[in-house]
Each structure stands twice: as C-alpha cells, then as structure tokens.
Amino acid sequence: MSEKTILKLQLPTDPLWVKNVVESNIEELLTDHAYCEQKAASNAITLIVQNPNYPDLVQEMALLVQEEMDHFKRVHDIIIKRGYNLGKERKDDYVGELYKFLKHGGTRQSQMVDRLLFSAMIEARSCERFKVLSENINDDELSIFYHELMISEATHYTMFLRLAKKYAGDIDVDGRWKDFLAYEANVVKNYGKKETIHG
Numbered sequence: 001m002s003e004k005t006i007l008k009l010q011l012p013t014d015p016l017w018v019k020n021v022v023e024s025n026i027e028e029l030l031t032d033h034a035y036c037e038q039k040a041a042s043n044a045i046t047l048i049v050q051n052p053n054y055p056d057l058v059q060e061m062a063l064l065v066q067e068e069m070d071h072f073k074r075v076h077d078i079i080i081k082r083g084y085n086l087g088k089e090r091k092d093d094y095v096g097e098l099y100k101f102l103k104h105g106g107t108r109q110s111q112m113v114d115r116l117l118f119s120a121m122i123e124a125r126s127c128e129r130f131k132v133l134s135e136n137i138n139d140d141e142l143s144i145f146y147h148e149l150m151i152s153e154a155t156h157y158t159m160f161l162r163l164a165k166k167y168a169g170d171i172d173v174d175g176r177w178k179d180f181l182a183y184e185a186n187v188v189k190n191y192g193k194k195e196t197i198h199g
C-alpha cells in the first residue's frame, strides 16, 4: 500500500521542494522542524487540559508529549552538532490555515473530536513531508532520521483518528474527516515554496 493510500492525502508534495528549496537552507529546516515537534507536544498538553475527564485520552496524550519532546531533543542535538543555532520559533502559516477550519462552537465533546481530527491532519501531512524528505534529501544522516520520524508520525496519525472515532458519539467523524481532507488539499496547493516542514 502506498503512503498516499494510507494517509488519504489528496495532494502529494512535489519532491523538487527538497532539491530546489530545502537543501539550500538546512539550518532553517531544522529550526522549523524543532518547533514543529514542540508544537505537537504543546497541542497534546492542550488536549489534556481541555479534556481531563477522558482518562484514555489523557494517558495517550501524556505519552505523546514525551515522544514529541524526545523528537524535539533529537532535532536540537543535530542543530548543536552542526554548529547551528535554534533561533526563534517560525510561524506555521499552514497550520494557521487549518486551524481556521476547526469548530469553535458546539459541545465540549464535538470540539474535542474536531481537535483530534485537526491533529490527525497535521500528523498526516508531516508524515508525508518526512517521507519526501527522507527519499530526496542529499544528506545521509537526515535521510535516515526522517525515515524514522515518518513511521512515528504515521502512528500518531492513526492514534488521533482512532481516538476521534472512539469519542465520536453521534458525530459523523468519517464525513468530517473527508471535509478536512478536501479543505487541506485546497490549503496545501499554495505551499511547497519554503524551507520549512509545512512551508
């Protein structure tokens, strides 16, 4: 099964993004990537704080925070080893656009399910970007690293979808997920121009 089939993403990233954009500025890629991992951990913490009455969710998010911060540390290790600076957080316009699609009204539960789908969406695209990076980047260390991270983000993607379905109640999760995929495809078509993970 291809990655596209697994992730159901509608628009694949052009591999030329790696050759023409990313490879000219690895330091920028690593800085942005480190903060992507931090934001993934922060998002998991937000899910805990907003939904303390779902013990399974809290348990899984607590583990996820640890894993994402381990990823952050590993990216930071590479930054130090290469003599780069972490620098300030980079704004993630892609995630900002996805965020606009989130439901901000409705019940606590429906907001939680929507945030789980939003999280699944970001994991799916990150996984796809890591795959494109690992297959195309002219850098052995990063190629191996991104292959490993691709597998772990795929696991996160399926975990978020599983949790969304588990807590769906009478919410049409499959329908909402299809809408998310269509919205995301429309957003991502304007990207692939910057040396950032979702850029």
Ligand SMILES: [Fe+2]
Pocket (backbone or CB within 6 Å): 037, 040, 067, 068, 071, 153
């Ligand atoms: Fe991660």
Ligand SMILES: [Fe+2]
Pocket (backbone or CB within 6 Å): 040, 068, 123, 152, 153, 156
């Ligand atoms: Fe993740």
